Amino acid sequence: EIVLTQSPATLSLSPGERATLSCRASQSVNSYITWYQQKPGQAPRLLIFETSNRATGVPARFSGSGSGTDFTLTITSLEPEDFAVYYCQQRSNWPPFTFGPGTKVDIK
Amino acid sequence: QVHLVESGGGVVQPGTSLRLSCSASGFNFENYGMHWVRQAPDTGLEWVALISFDGSITYYSDSLKGRFTISRDNSKSTLFLQMNSLRAEDTAVYYCTKDQSPEDYLWGTFQYWGQGTLVTVSS
Numbered sequence: 001e002i003v004l005t006q007s008p009a010t011l012s013l014s015p016g017e018r019a020t021l022s023c024r025a026s027q028s029v030n031s032y033i034t035w036y037q038q039k040p041g042q043a044p045r046l047l048i049f050e051t052s053n054r055a056t057g058v059p060a061r062f063s064g065s066g067s068g069t070d071f072t073l074t075i076t077s078l079e080p081e082d083f084a085v086y087y088c089q090q091r092s093n094w095p096p097f098t099f100g101p102g103t104k105v106d107i108k
Numbered sequence: 109q110v111h112l113v114e115s116g117g118g119v120v121q122p123g124t125s126l127r128l129s130c131s132a133s134g135f136n137f138e139n140y141g142m143h144w145v146r147q148a149p150d151t152g153l154e155w156v157a158l159i160s161f162d163g164s165i166t167y168y169s170d171s172l173k174g175r176f177t178i179s180r181d182n183s184k185s186t187l188f189l190q191m192n193s194l195r196a197e198d199t200a201v202y203y204c205t206k207d208q209s210p211e212d213y214l215w216g217t218f219q220y221w222g223q224g225t226l227v228t229v230s231s
Binding site: 032034036042043044045046049050055087089090091094095096097098099100101102 | 169217219220
């Protein structure tokens with residue numbers, strides 16, 4: 001089973017700042033990393049698939065990069081609605097499909 | 109617009125069974141793989157099960173140890189999860205999700221999610 005670790009666990013930033021979230025896999029997942037956003041009381045929302053492809057309707061301030069075992073989600077300028085928990089997930093080696101533990105982006 | 113609406117959750121005692129349903133609309137349900145993903149209180153996400161577009165292929169998380177069964181009725185655009193021998197550790201919000209890919213074995217991107225249904229297993 002591929003284990004995903006995310007860092008930091010919590011990221012405290014102000015609106016307008018840049019957020020950089022990391023996801024590391026226990027073995028290569030090629031480019032098969034997906035990012036989701038979850039706000040309190042809501043279901044997760046697909047943000048980025050296959051490392052760098054934005055899902056429909058996702059603003060351009062969200063971008064993904066990486067390869068192999070190390071991946072990054074970047075939010076260039078935080079908007080108030082971006083404060084949430086972000087999960088990475090892999091579909092390279094399954095079952096199971098696995099998720100990271102999440103990074104919480106909260107308001108400083 | 110894609111809509112996924114789960115139902116069937118509730119409070120049940122350990123050892124009992126529960127059947128979750130997910131009603132889908134806004135897309136050609138019969139063309140896509142579907143999944144159940146769960147989230148225990150204040151924790152992360154755990155993939156539970158996958159079913160192919162026609163129901164002929166299913167996969168499960170090993171942690172379920174054969175207690176859960178995923179199925180679908182394409183004539184009613186409905187996904188199911190039969191959960192038997194429920195345990196306290198099965199307490200979670202259960203989400204129905206649509207896979208992004210219409211092709212078998214390219215599964216694993218959870219494109220749309222329902223709002224979830226809460227299952228609480230407690231004596």
